[in-house]
Amino acid sequence: MKYCDHFGELCGALEGPGAFLTVMDKRGRVNIMTIGWAQAGVIWGLPVLTVLVRPSRHTHLFLSRASHFSVYAPATGMRAKELAFCGSRSGRDYDKVRVCAFTLKEGVKKDIRYPEGPGLVYQCGLLGGTKLSAGNLPAALRAKYYPSGDAHTMYFGKILKADKHLK
Numbered sequence: 001m002k003y004c005d006h007f008g009e010l011c012g013a014l015e016g017p018g019a020f021l022t023v024m025d026k027r028g029r030v031n032i033m034t035i036g037w038a039q040a041g042v043i044w045g046l047p048v049l050t051v052l053v054r055p056s057r058h059t060h061l062f063l064s065r066a067s068h069f070s071v072y073a074p075a076t077g078m079r080a081k082e083l084a085f086c087g088s089r090s091g092r093d094y095d096k097v098r099v100c101a102f103t104l105k106e107g108v109k110k111d112i113r114y115p116e117g118p119g120l121v122y123q124c125g126l127l128g129g130t131k132l133s134a135g136n137l138p139a140a141l142r143a144k145y146y147p148s149g150d151a152h153t154m155y156f157g158k159i160l161k162a163d164k165h166l167k
């Protein structure tokens with residue numbers, strides 16, 4: 001599929017129970033967290049998926065050293081328990097792959113993994129990250145989302161492959 005196909009489904013997942021962001025570190029360890037914020041579009045003439053990750057997340061450390069990441073938006077109604085778990089527990093304390101009994105698939109690069117199952121999968125090459133300047137946002141958003149700092153880093157991923165898996 002083209003990276004922008006099924007955009008509505010991706011947004012449905014992000015607005016709903018979320019999607020899985022999976023990152024592998026240089027030692028082959030994999031961490032998965034739930035995301036509700038992401039953007040797909042065109043930057044630098046490239047198809048880009050941007051994810052927003054707070055510095056306090058264990059995933060942030062993984063991404064700061066990674067070359068790739070993946071985003072998996074499960075088909076509607078699937079993986080609700082795992083999305084809740086990966087969105088409330090840290091990889092510092094749990095091996096989430098083991099606890100959730102994910103079967104991981106290897107992607108187009110040897111350090112790309114994503115959980116098996118029906119839904120949308122985006123495999124991305126990390127182009128870089130930039131810290132969001134919360135100071136530039138309207139006061140209401142600052143107060144709601146950044147009362148104690150911890151402003152997200154925006155990580156830009158060039159979409160290498162986008163697929164809709166039926167099973």
Ligand SMILES: Cc1cc2nc3c(=O)[nH]c(=O)nc-3n(C[C@H](O)[C@H](O)[C@H](O)COP(=O)(O)O)c2cc1C
Pocket residue numbers: 016017018031032033034035036037038052053054056057058059060083084086087088089090091092152
């Ligand atoms: C539905 C949902 C959406 C979330 N979206 C994000 C997000 O976009 N960015 C973020 O930094 N944290 C987000 N979180 C919180 C992280 O998933 C959560 O803090 C997680 O435990 C971090 O795991 P880690 O420490 O292993 O990286 C979300 C949580 C839920 C439940």
